[in-house]
Structures are given as C-alpha cells and as structure tokens.
Amino acid sequence: MATPFVKMHGLGNDFVVFDARAHALPAMGDGLAARLADRHTGIGCDQLIVIEAAQNDGDARMRIYNADGGEVEACGNASRCVAQLLGPSKVETAGGVIEMNPAGDGATVILPAPRFDWDAIPLAYAMDTRDMPVGWDGLEAPSAVNVGNPHVVFFVDDLEAVPLKTIGPQIETDPLFPDRVNVNVAQIIGPDRIRLQVWERGVGLTRACGTGACATAIAAMRRGHVGRTATVEMAGGTLTIAWREDGAIAMTGPATTAFRGEVDLNAFA
Incomplete structure (x- = not known):
C-alpha cells in the first residue's frame, strides 16, 4: 500500500513529512527513517517528520528523525514547514509545545524559553x-x-x-x-x-x-x-x-513545498 508524503524545505534544510493521523505508519525508529532519508536509495532528506495525534493539550504532535535515524527533540525549519500543513496550531514535540503561525510563504514559530543550566x-x-x-x-x-x-x-x-x-x-x-x-x-x-x-x-x-x-x-x-x-x-x-x-523565542522565515508523492514503506522494511 502506498503511503503519501510531502517533501518540503526551509532554506534548503529538507524534510519528508508523513501525516500519521490519516495513515498509520510502522515504527520509524527501527532504521526505517534512515533508509527513507538516504539520498541515493531512499526519498532523501535531512530529517523525516511524522505528524501524529496530540497526546496532551496540543492540536497535533510532531516527531523528528535525523538522517541517521535517531529521534530528536526539535527542528525549527521543519516546524515552519509543518505550520504550512496544519495552519495556526499548538504542536507537541519532545522539546516542548510550540506555537505555529503560518503567513504567506512562511511562518512564525514560537519556541519555549531557552534553558541555560x-x-x-x-x-x-x-x-x-x-x-x-x-x-x-x-x-x-x-x-x-x-x-x-x-x-x-x-x-x-x-x-x-x-x-x-x-x-x-x-x-x-x-x-x-x-x-x-x-x-x-x-x-x-x-x-x-x-x-x-x-x-x-x-x-x-x-x-x-x-x-x-x-x-x-x-x-x-x-x-x-x-x-x-x-x-x-x-x-x-x-x-x-x-x-x-x-x-519565548519567535522565529520567522520561509517554508516551501517541493513536491508530494507516495511511497511503499514495505519496500524499506
């Protein structure tokens, strides 16, 4: 079965975005994210993004996997891209809840206060x-x-x-x-x-x-x-x-959709 995705980038930092609210996905942390991110044998990206249903008080949850397959807490450029897909929203991440406000060809994302300890x-x-x-x-x-x-x-x-x-x-x-x-x-x-x-x-x-x-x-x-x-x-x-x-930190910049496609995830299992 083919699973839809959106290829996006923020200033050239590129992402493959899946919406798991509409299509259940296999576990990305089992090496699947790294195989999909490979630029020679996969779709190719810096990070793979999975949008899921919110677990707490947000409108959705965003999970972020680096090209090496490791899950990380936050990605600012990806957040602006997801804002273009979700519209104004509060999104849960492993690094905290962020506020997304799309505007034109970009977005402003509000991140929690920085920590210095x-x-x-x-x-x-x-x-x-x-x-x-x-x-x-x-x-x-x-x-x-x-x-x-x-x-x-x-x-x-x-x-x-x-x-x-x-x-x-x-x-x-x-x-x-x-x-x-x-x-x-x-x-x-x-x-x-x-x-x-x-x-x-x-x-x-x-x-x-x-x-x-x-x-x-x-x-x-x-x-x-x-x-x-x-x-x-x-x-x-x-x-x-x-x-x-x-x-809080406000980050403003562009977000671009490159193309939409479908992929057989079973082929990368």
Whole structure:
C-alpha cells in the first residue's frame, strides 16, 4: 500500500513529512527513517517528520528523525514547514509545545524559553554556559543553550576560516555532551546581524538550521553582541529571531513545498 508524503524545505534544510493521523505508519525508529532519508536509495532528506495525534493539550504532535535515524527533540525549519500543513496550531514535540503561525510563504514559530543550566543542555559536568572554559583546535569559550535541543555556539572573526566539516563531528560527539550536540559557528557582522554555519547533530553540515539560528541569536543576545531581535544569515537564506519579553523565542522565515508523492514503506522494511 502506498503511503503519501510531502517533501518540503526551509532554506534548503529538507524534510519528508508523513501525516500519521490519516495513515498509520510502522515504527520509524527501527532504521526505517534512515533508509527513507538516504539520498541515493531512499526519498532523501535531512530529517523525516511524522505528524501524529496530540497526546496532551496540543492540536497535533510532531516527531523528528535525523538522517541517521535517531529521534530528536526539535527542528525549527521543519516546524515552519509543518505550520504550512496544519495552519495556526499548538504542536507537541519532545522539546516542548510550540506555537505555529503560518503567513504567506512562511511562518512564525514560537519556541519555549531557552534553558541555560548546565544539566539542561545537558553537559557532563557543571560549568558556566555563557562563557564555557573549554575549546577545540582554536575554537574557544563557546556558549551553550537548549532551545528544545542542545546547541553549542562559537563566535569567531572569520567564519570561512573554520574547518567545520572536520571539527564539527569531533565536538558533536565529545563526552562533554552526553546527548551529543549541534555545533554552531557564528560571526557578528552588525548590531542586529549574524552569519552562521551549523554542523547538525545526526545530519552533518546543513544549509540552514532553525534551532541553530535561535540558539546562536540567543547566545549573542546573552553576551550583548546584538539586541533582542536579530537576522541570522545562513547558506540557505535568512531567519529573523526575536527573544520576547515573556522569555519565548519567535522565529520567522520561509517554508516551501517541493513536491508530494507516495511511497511503499514495505519496500524499506
């Protein structure tokens, strides 16, 4: 039996989205997500998204699987895409309930307040998360923040000089981060503008990362590099991030439907 899906992307960060409210799906965590995400033998995507019926007070639940098959807590770019499918809604994720508000060709997504405690990131042991006393091969004194998933953010003078493809996986899997971590390298280019590259946990280098943009903007605001609203530039495009007075994070940017299709999931079992 063929199962429908929607292929979408947010700034080039691409997703295969299934609606399990209408079509029951087999367990994605048994390697199925990774096989579907394979760009040579599957459909191909950075993350696979499953929309399910809400379990608590939300309108729906969103589950997120990275290209390596691991389930993760949050994905900002995917949230904007799901907003285009669901309309205005409150959606449950493993990282908390997020509010989705589609507008035109994009959406604004409201994420819960960021967390900074070392055990909320989580880190393996206690330390200051604003100016961490650690470093890797010239990348020094990062900030750590959890915006539904864990991020570490480095601020540098020259973004292009950082070999993120080499050092990213080393940091992602360092024992300091028991749940692994998303690695962000950022350059402040103006009072309200940031350039960003992201090594995404379980995915690798990505053209854009919504939660990475949020985490980086929050880290920059926390250090006083930018004001309460900032534009984050990535290879795939830009997002606007605002740290609201109530503590929540508002992320605004585009979401695009590439195509719709059907797949025989039994062929990937």
